[in-house]
Amino acid sequence: MLNDRSPAFSQDCNECPIRHRAVCARCETDELARLDEIKYYRRFEAGQTVIWSGDRMDFVGSVVSGIATLTQTMEDGRTQMVGLLLPSDFVGRPGRNAAAYDVTATTDLVMCCFRKTPFEDLMNRTPHIAQRLLEMTLDELDAAREWMLVLGRKTAREKIASLLSIIARRDASINLRSATGDVVFDLPLTREAMADYLGLTLETVSRQISALRKDGVIALEGKRHVTVPDMTRLLEEAGDDADGGVFA
Amino acid sequence: MLNDRSPAFSQDCNECPIRHRAVCARCETDELARLDEIKYYRRFEAGQTVIWSGDRMDFVGSVVSGIATLTQTMEDGRTQMVGLLLPSDFVGRPGRNAAAYDVTATTDLVMCCFRKTPFEDLMNRTPHIAQRLLEMTLDELDAAREWMLVLGRKTAREKIASLLSIIARRDASINLRSATGDVVFDLPLTREAMADYLGLTLETVSRQISALRKDGVIALEGKRHVTVPDMTRLLEEAGDDADGGVFA
């Protein structure tokens, strides 16, 4: 049961915060109207499972607000996060009946869902949707490949720095730079989730974050609130080219 | 310069070995004709670079025969393979001008290339191409995510077993099972390329292959020719569910 404090979201596409970035981004008014007919909102509390790998999936949808993760689990319990879903990201695969991964809400989550079969039909008749979905899927593929470099070749310290860079960059548009020019954000993940993301143990994550703090690369208030005094320095620590990005 | 032994491939789509699996898989005769107008074949020798990351890319295309790799490199030289391109796989991203990865031929390679701008135009007018490309991209994304689990959470031995399983499975359709039911194939990669694939060093690759041989999981003739007496055993070693696959 959701708590009473959750705001009553408008489901009007015109007021939708992800209107211009989600699968529906390129849709015209009439196309939007047809999507509207098959859509419904769903809410999940932090920690709740959206769907289990292998489960029948009768919807696809977009993250409207909050954060969700895609994870894979081996029989012996080892888990690896394979996707981090932020607002506007798409969940589900047209043409597939069962979920391929566990999807979990890591914060309170609102999703705009479409019944799968009608969505598939509509997609086949609406190039604007298919085009946008292709574009988004190609972006995700690039992100996954970037991530493969992180997982395969970076040290624990570089992995942490990479993750912090990604989070900082991802909501850079929305986000806060303090008056002094520092980059400031909250970690949306627990240490354990970060470990699952990076292929590490939560202890190593904790140690490396402490190390980055001691070395002045980041500052922490509480466990989650991060300040980056020098973004270039953080990018160097990540082993990335320290240029060309939003923060150059 | 290509050697004289390379066969003179027909460029007739009707005789194309990847006709039913590549981007053009769903095309009707007339659509195929239009693709034919903007296509040309290119050949590369084993070891040759198809394109460097960052280079201008004025074509996209399909692998017709041979194997290519997608790799990413850090400034200090660490490299990670992020894609393995087999016949029918697609190279390049519509809408992007520069290559995002190094593409290298690991065997002699034949590609069916399309001039990029005309291809993009055609794609926008031909849902059959866009649909197929979406499907292929989603498959690649799944493969990349599978790979992330391998990179992030598996041991060196499991990584090798996983790679062998993938190779065995990938050309299972084409491939050879000996009279005794053994699965038999040739490794298309050097030890170093395997290491770049798996986020290991080539020494570790060599050791783990030797270990699997000593333990009877695989048999080797020469360095590259592999026999798998018991596919289920190999899948167990890979840490995968030992069922549901082609070899079940």
Add this chain to the structure above:
DNA sequence: CGGGGGGTTGATCTCCTTCAATCAACGTGG
């Protein structure tokens, strides 16, 4: 014959995991 590319094997080192104790923040019930 020499040389080089690809591969194997050995010895040592190190970074990360594993196991474990401790802590802070928070909620709950007596």
Add this chain to the structure above:
DNA sequence: CCACGTTGATTGAAGGAGATCAACCCCCCG
């Protein structure tokens, strides 16, 4: 209000999987 349990995080000590450095082999080719 305080004891208690829980959850998320930090820190320490010990061990191990894989990296690193190095020697050597095999085979092909000029």
